[in-house]
Amino acid sequence: MSSLRNDPSIRSLLSRMPENVQRTFSDDQLIHLKVAIGARQWGKHTVDCRGVIKFFKYRYYFVLLAGRNRRELSKKEQKIAAISQAITISMFSFLVITILLLIIYLVKSALGVDMFSNYSFGVWAWFKELFK
Structure with a gap:
């Protein structure tokens, strides 16, 4: 299992999918998913x-x-x-x-x-x- 799959945002995304679908993503696809998810995660602001x-x-x-x-x-x-x-x-x-x-x-x-x-x-x- 790649270290990218241990990333909290990727883990959260994958946990909402069936296990057989989770395994189909390549590292390249996961990187692009992380970028797409990261673009809309603002976090908490004062x-x-x-x-x-x-x-x-x-x-x-x-x-x-x-x-x-x-x-x-x-x-x-x-x-x-x-x-x-x-x-x-x-x-x-x-x-x-x-x-x-x-x-x-x-x-x-x-x-x-x-x-x-x-x-x-x-x-x-x-x-x-x-x-x-």
């Missing part, structure tokens, strides 16, 4: 959202899958992942710093502290109007 949207007489489906990447990445993919991670961290840091500066500015303005006399960014006036 986020798995699927739906259908009807637009006039047409129906469109959407799939949103997200989860931990378990694949081995090529050098190019590793480089792209590192750049993407650096950009994401930079954007998140910029957003957090901007929000913190805004909060500090609003607290300063609420306390009546003027850094520059007769000058205002207008943020405090906008904030007061917003929560009037």
Whole structure:
């Protein structure tokens, strides 16, 4: 018995067939069956959202899958992942710093502290109007 027949996906497929049919598959056929089965096996994802949207007489489906990447990445993919991670961290840091500066500015303005006399960014006036 070939090691391919011990593969879990092939074993699962063959177990649903009569034994005389199981024996008729060659290794080449089993490899192609494994590829065909593997193409539709997604596994478990943290986020798995699927739906259908009807637009006039047409129906469109959407799939949103997200989860931990378990694949081995090529050098190019590793480089792209590192750049993407650096950009994401930079954007998140910029957003957090901007929000913190805004909060500090609003607290300063609420306390009546003027850094520059007769000058205002207008943020405090906008904030007061917003929560009037």
